[in-house]
Amino acid sequence: MVNGRAIPKNSTCLRAGDYLPYLRSAFSTRAAPDDSVESIFRPLIAGRSLLATPTGRHALWAFLQAAPLREGDEVLVAAYNFYVIVRLLVQRGLRPVFVDVEPETLCMDPYDLAARIGPRSRMVLVTHIYGHTADLTRIGKICRERNLLLFEDCAHAVGTLHQGLQTGQTGEGALFSFGVEKIINSLGGGMLAIRPELLKGSRPPQPSVGRRLSLLDTFTRFTYTVALSPGVYRNVLRPAGRALGLLSREAPRKVREYFEPSKDDPTYRFGYESRPPFKMFMAQMQSRQLRRLEENVGRRRDLVARMRSGLQRIEEVRLPDMDRHGRANASYFVANVPDPFRLVDHLRQCGVGAHPQEFLDCSQLDQFSSYRADCPVARQASRSTVRLPSFPLLTYRDADHIVEAVTSYFTRKIR
Numbered sequence: 001m002v003n004g005r006a007i008p009k010n011s012t013c014l015r016a017g018d019y020l021p022y023l024r025s026a027f028s029t030r031a032a033p034d035d036s037v038e039s040i041f042r043p044l045i046a047g048r049s050l051l052a053t054p055t056g057r058h059a060l061w062a063f064l065q066a067a068p069l070r071e072g073d074e075v076l077v078a079a080y081n082f083y084v085i086v087r088l089l090v091q092r093g094l095r096p097v098f099v100d101v102e103p104e105t106l107c108m109d110p111y112d113l114a115a116r117i118g119p120r121s122r123m124v125l126v127t128h129i130y131g132h133t134a135d136l137t138r139i140g141k142i143c144r145e146r147n148l149l150l151f152e153d154c155a156h157a158v159g160t161l162h163q164g165l166q167t168g169q170t171g172e173g174a175l176f177s178f179g180v181e182k183i184i185n186s187l188g189g190g191m192l193a194i195r196p197e198l199l200k201g202s203r204p205p206q207p208s209v210g211r212r213l214s215l216l217d218t219f220t221r222f223t224y225t226v227a228l229s230p231g232v233y234r235n236v237l238r239p240a241g242r243a244l245g246l247l248s249r250e251a252p253r254k255v256r257e258y259f260e261p262s263k264d265d266p267t268y269r270f271g272y273e274s275r276p277p278f279k280m281f282m283a284q285m286q287s288r289q290l291r292r293l294e295e296n297v298g299r300r301r302d303l304v305a306r307m308r309s310g311l312q313r314i315e316e317v318r319l320p321d322m323d324r325h326g327r328a329n330a331s332y333f334v335a336n337v338p339d340p341f342r343l344v345d346h347l348r349q350c351g352v353g354a355h356p357q358e359f360l361d362c363s364q365l366d367q368f369s370s371y372r373a374d375c376p377v378a379r380q381a382s383r384s385t386v387r388l389p390s391f392p393l394l395t396y397r398d399a400d401h402i403v404e405a406v407t408s409y410f411t412r413k414i415r
């Protein structure tokens, strides 16, 4: 370990007080009222019904029930994506049509989108991946001209702006997620922002579906979040993990699979009852973090700008153009490198948490073999992307250490 440093790959940096709403009501199983997110997110998003959902994927599921879609309709979706989202489309009886991504933003490429629209196309699902704004101007225009529903996946994109406005206000609907890895972390919870007209005549999503292990599930998220706060990670988790050999490559995967099905599991089905309900403490945690959102985004962007200027000197590292279509929230900081797995091993030895293959080219996954498509940019991205830390509690010295750690990997290899 260089300099005894230990930087987790990600941390949402909750303050001690942010946990209070959870601690106060940890044993309550009651769901929050339907309108619990309305007043919190109204200042950010106008002209949409804002509905609390147990997770982000529940918000998409609710949209897919409310929207005028029939079995066999095609949904155009970026190939470089979170496979669970594609899975929901398939489970709803829709046909995903994979669209390649822009190399600069890793979001859906509007030109490739236009080329893949067919007579059965009904909807476009655009993802503001890594908190980069997709080209909403072009994609929105295509959707209006071709009469396609537009849905925005804003799971990474609270604080991501398009033409100065929070993303999620161009399409008919948008999902937001407040899971443990997201920029606002309320230990779970999600939100659907939907045009009010679409809700007419359909049952609105309920925040209250729950499951028996709900308390344990939330407690696991609580523990995970605390463990990844920088001080606890440095002083407790990493030393203990090293002693027990827990920080092998296997351990993070096992923790991850507690939360998510494996990408190779073709039997996964989204279960409406499989997550804790949206509870009142989640709304309270979101409200506290939302007040600090601009400050946090500013700090993240500042750190990323500093690391980018250091990394730009390395020939093998390619950095996305994160502000190409709007303002990125810098909640994810990714770089493209030739061999991300080896770089990540090196970074771990330097005490820097990093993650290869945060997302994958879904058009090549076996579970979607019936929808296979050729998306070369997505394929390249899923082989070359590495995620580096960019959370607001990093110091400039941490940021410089990250740059040095990446640089030392490449200079050593050149020799």
Ligand SMILES: *Cc1c(COP(=O)(O)O)cnc(C)c1O
Binding pocket: 055, 056, 057, 058, 082, 085, 127, 129, 153, 155, 156, 176, 177, 178, 179, 189, 190
């Ligand atoms: C996390 C995430 C979701 C879904 O969020 P959940 O709350 O976990 O259901 C959707 N899309 C992307 C890109 C995500 O990273």
